[in-house]
Amino acid sequence: MKIADIVRITNGKVVCGNETAEKEITHAFSSDLLSDVLTINRVGILLITGVANLQTIRTAEMAEVACVLIVRNKKVTQEMIDLAKENGLMIIESPGSMFGTSGKLYENGIKPLY
Numbered sequence: 001m002k003i004a005d006i007v008r009i010t011n012g013k014v015v016c017g018n019e020t021a022e023k024e025i026t027h028a029f030s031s032d033l034l035s036d037v038l039t040i041n042r043v044g045i046l047l048i049t050g051v052a053n054l055q056t057i058r059t060a061e062m063a064e065v066a067c068v069l070i071v072r073n074k075k076v077t078q079e080m081i082d083l084a085k086e087n088g089l090m091i092i093e094s095p096g097s098m099f100g101t102s103g104k105l106y107e108n109g110i111k112p113l114y
Helices: 003-009 054-062 078-086 098-107
Strands: 013-016 027-030 046-049 067-070 090-093
Touching: 003 067, 003 090, 003 098, 013 078, 027 098, 046 054, 046 098, 054 067, 054 078, 078 090
Parallel strands: 027 046, 046 067, 067 090
Antiparallel strands: 013 090
């Protein structure tokens, strides 16, 4: 699925990295425990989280995540955007819950990691 489709399905808003909107994403991982994100063994996934802070961006960069989807209508800071730009990371904000957002993406073909 293209990231542009993820934005549409989740009623999201791209806040950083719009140039990668045509990139294909096949798998997603949902978690608010950033330590769990570091256990991921697949490159280029979508991370769905409600944690909106700098540590999220640092963790996503270390785990080689392609795109971070911030749920529960949380807002990213300018510091997060700046760090994401430095690392070539796309960030999307979405008003939906983590559970509902994950379910919509699953229904539309995104595969879970586990």
